[in-house]
Amino acid sequence: MAYRWKNTLTPADVTPEHMWLNRRALMKGMMGTAALGSIGGAAFGQDEELVPNSFEDITSYNNFYEFGTGKGDPARNAHTLVTDGWEIVIDGLVDNPGTFSVAQLTDGLTEEERIYRFRCVEAWSMIVPWNGFELKDILEKAGVQSGAKYVAFETANRPEQMPGVRRQTLNWPYREGLRLDEAMHPLTMMATGIYGKPMPNQNGAPIRLVVPWKYGFKSIKSIVRITLTDEEPFTSWNDANAREYGFYSNVNPQVDHPRWSQASERVIGGGLFAKRIPTLMLNGYENEVAGLYADKPLNDYF
Ligand code: MTE
Numbered sequence: 001m002a003y004r005w006k007n008t009l010t011p012a013d014v015t016p017e018h019m020w021l022n023r024r025a026l027m028k029g030m031m032g033t034a035a036l037g038s039i040g041g042a043a044f045g046q047d048e049e050l051v052p053n054s055f056e057d058i059t060s061y062n063n064f065y066e067f068g069t070g071k072g073d074p075a076r077n078a079h080t081l082v083t084d085g086w087e088i089v090i091d092g093l094v095d096n097p098g099t100f101s102v103a104q105l106t107d108g109l110t111e112e113e114r115i116y117r118f119r120c121v122e123a124w125s126m127i128v129p130w131n132g133f134e135l136k137d138i139l140e141k142a143g144v145q146s147g148a149k150y151v152a153f154e155t156a157n158r159p160e161q162m163p164g165v166r167r168q169t170l171n172w173p174y175r176e177g178l179r180l181d182e183a184m185h186p187l188t189m190m191a192t193g194i195y196g197k198p199m200p201n202q203n204g205a206p207i208r209l210v211v212p213w214k215y216g217f218k219s220i221k222s223i224v225r226i227t228l229t230d231e232e233p234f235t236s237w238n239d240a241n242a243r244e245y246g247f248y249s250n251v252n253p254q255v256d257h258p259r260w261s262q263a264s265e266r267v268i269g270g271g272l273f274a275k276r277i278p279t280l281m282l283n284g285y286e287n288e289v290a291g292l293y294a295d296k297p298l299n300d301y302f
Contacts, residue, residue: 050115053126055195057269062202063120064221065169066155066162073164074202080161081222083206092152092227095143102192102206109137113196114189114210119251119283121215125265130210131193136184144180144228151183152176152233153209154225170236176220177233177247178211181292187212187285190223213285215249246302250293251283255302 052058064074067081088105091097111133119125139151157173159165165172182188189210192199199205204221211218217237227233237245244258253263264276282289293300 050117050127052115052129052195053269055197058126058128058194059200059202061124061126061268063122063216064164064202064204066157066164066172066174066222067202068164069169077163078201078205080163081156081158081201081205082161083201083222086206086224088207088223089225090142090227091225092229093145093148094139094228095145096141105138105141105207106133106190106192109133109141111192112189114187114212116187116189116210116212117280117283117285118210118212118216118219119265119279121217121245121249121257121262123257123260123262123265123279124268125277125279126268128210129195130189130191131196132189132191132207132210134186135188135190135209136186138190138226139183139228142226142228147230148228149180149230150228150233151178151180152225152227152229153178153220153223154227155220155222156224171239173224174220174236175234176209176218177235178218179292180228182211182289185289185292187288213250213282213289215251217245218249248293248296248300249302251279251281252298252302253279253281255299 060075061071062074063071064078067074067077086102087099088102089097089099090105111131113129113131115127115129117125118128135151153176155174156162157165178188190207191204191210192207194200194203199208201222204219204223207223208221209219209223232247235245235247237249238247251262256262262279265279266276267274280286
């Protein structure tokens with residue numbers, strides 16, 4: 001695997017998971033002493049080392065409404081999702097449309113591990129070591145045509161495998177979208193795993209989007225269709241409540257959700273040390289992506 005992003009890379013790229021877990025436990029144990037910095041830095045600064053959450057945290061506290069609306073529902077229910085023989089359609093304004101397996105989609109591309117902050121619009125956060133590919137590389141293989149301005153994504157819609165879609169909690173299938181320049185940004189990933197293991201079903205197996213500077217609901221799971229289009233795509237949460245969930249949904253501590261503050265976030269897995277930390281502009285990726293929004297006032301980010 002290759003490692004390209006300064007701000008997102010740590011020695012985890014060569015450290016087995018159990019070492020990370022031990023290291024995290026060590027850091028937890030040292031909280032409250034002055035020694036934290038001496039073992040590799042704090043977890044949450046913009047240019048500081050990120051310490052991932054445990055595999056357990058990441059796979060037991062989920063949002064995946066196709067399997068229920070409780071945080072524990074996806075872990076309990078998503079084993080019924082059949083990922084063997086998974087196919088992804090790429091269509092719309094591309095030179096090479098078609099139906100591909102995950103292996104075909106990613107054939108010849110560089111797999112990477114990226115340790116990213118993950119900030120849910122509900123004001124909780126984790127740090128996740130994703131494995132996967134730059135979406136840009138996948139789109140370039142598909143051959144994006146000059147008229148394309150947006151990318152639309154769609155999750156599988158399988159009532160027989162997904163108990164949550166039997167109820168109309170959202171207008172299924174779950175759909176999301178990005179502007180083409182956001183989709184082509186090198187931070188934007190199609191993730192196929194966590195901690196070097198295949199993506200657990202509850203996290204969006206076999207392949208999902210990860211856009212680290214946007215609220216988590218933009219990072220659509222278990223994708224079956226990617227469509228290049230010239231119109232802003234339909235997105236499920238915007239459809240459900242446009243006043244609360246915008247198309248952009250960039251993390252912005254200065255723009256509150258209509259029903260709660262976005263100035264800070266609750267760190268999942270903190271245990272005894274659970275705390276709120278300040279939310280960073282563009283989730284800490286301001287240096288990388290603020291240029292995409294040079295023409296937009298800050299409060300337009302949502
Ligand atoms: N994708 C689908 N298909 N269905 C969902 O309900 N939830 C979103 C996003 N992608 C969701 C989805 C939300 S609100 C969040 S915060 C993240 O997935 C959660 O990802 P995680 O469970 O891997 O932490």
